[in-house]
Amino acid sequence: MCILFIANKMRDDYPLIIAANRDEFYARPTAPSTFWKSHPHLLAGQDLEADGTWMGVTRNGKIAALTNVRDPHNINKNAVSRGELVANWLKQNPAQKDYAEQSAYLATLEETRHQYNGYNLLFGDVTALRVYNNVNNSTHSIDTGVYGLSNADIATPWPKVTQGVTALNVYVQQQNTINADDLFNILRHENKAEDALLPDTGVGYEWEKALSSIFIQTEKYGTRTSTLLLVDKNNTLTWKERRFSDKGKTVETRAFSFSI
Template identity: 25%
Template sequence: MCVIFFYANSNPSSDGYKLILASNRDEFFARETRSVAKWANADHVYGGIDLEPGREGGTWLAIGGKNGIFKVGALLNLTGEPKPRDAVAHNNILQTHNNSLHMSSNNSQINNKHTSMSTKTNNEHLLLGRGMIVADYVTSSDESHNIVNYNKGLIADCTKYSAFNFVSIEIGNASQPAAIKLLSNVPPTLADYEQERCYGFGNSLPEAPFEKVRHGQKHFAQIVEDHGHADVKTLSDQLLQLLKNSNKFWPDAELLKRAPNWGEGLSALNVHIAEHAYGSRTHTVLLLDANNKLHFIEETMAGLDPAGEWRRTHIEKQYTL
């Protein structure tokens, strides 16, 4: 479970922002993850990295700036959609990205996984790791990876993945509006969205959002209206406060349908389901100002207890595109 709210504008006023984004990553607390940092294989990209065995190298949210273009990718699963029986990760997608990340300490383990996976070639349900969708999009800057062509190729291949929503944003020259797309694979659909509007997406299809997404989007829009020209600290504090909202927006018919056993626990923006050691383990704010300065602010759990220590990272990067 995850949630994302964002506003994009390729040509803001001098005290405005090209991108205002707030997102929660909901995951099992024990899942191994690398916190936000510059990527070893792509020094124009910033984001966290999934280290879960079998999913190493993928990410849920990342941003890259190169050749005059900023690209943002975010991955949200679609809750309650069935996964094919005996589904496994496709070996090629893991091998490619792990080599590029130079994660040498894990190479022997990964290669062993590839060996075991390759023996399952008769399994018709070979699924690709969804986190690689974001990683491949933001790292590559060739024409085949621009927002139009990448999504066109992805929708043609999207049934090779478990259910997902993929948010992609491309911000370039001020004379061109920011491009925003949402691709869902159950069923395969690709939608375009206009810049200078506030959006919110979660773990359901966009036409049937969870109540927490509805309420969160309204709150996010109010923050953008009231503080969208404020300094970074003021704006980021407001956005983090939104992400930490533990009020449950319940009942929720769509969430009850998709997650009948966990629905009430998942109905808050800031999720905490203690009995399953699951919840909102990472809060992220992305701000890109009118002068192409990026602020990537992440607060993430340092251990397995959300009431314990949290690590805060604030990366500032001045892009010259």
């Protein structure tokens, strides 16, 4: 998962909206979203190389999503796969959902943070979410507002993050109804950042430019899926996923809906 946008408590009809893109090498084997046979309460796609996931939910409203921190000069090739952090949160006792459980998981993240390469983990449930960054060992609560998270910490205003936050903020405040296609269109923005605004993360100009759009497409790497998570005023959770080919064409759309 490389970018996500959150509109939290901005609307009465949809108090929680999350729109996210997962960017990955096209060759990495991946299973589409479904309820896992081993954990029937857990809905997520699956990274078949490391058996984790990048984003998921549970039937009682737990949520988790991951973005990597881009820092090529500090990569540990023997690090534990970050995708297990999402799965581990979602696999926990499906009957339990409280703030104390979040605090306990946060303590685990802090204790084990050096075992993983850099990441941001959004986790919690539909009523309380937070973001943990293991690089600077910081936690940020998701309060009322619109947020964006990419491959730096949540306070870093990369151009594509600012673009998506602005677009989602305008949309949720001005539209009478929420339409999934409109949200998918925000995730489909392909315009690159101006050179003067590009971050310098150590991957070189060509990659910085290619990775500066919300939707990414290169020869071997790009946006593999777009995912929407919406919770309405009646506590009905809707999950929609679009999967893309290496040419950026939609190859499948999946949708799930259930009461929390």
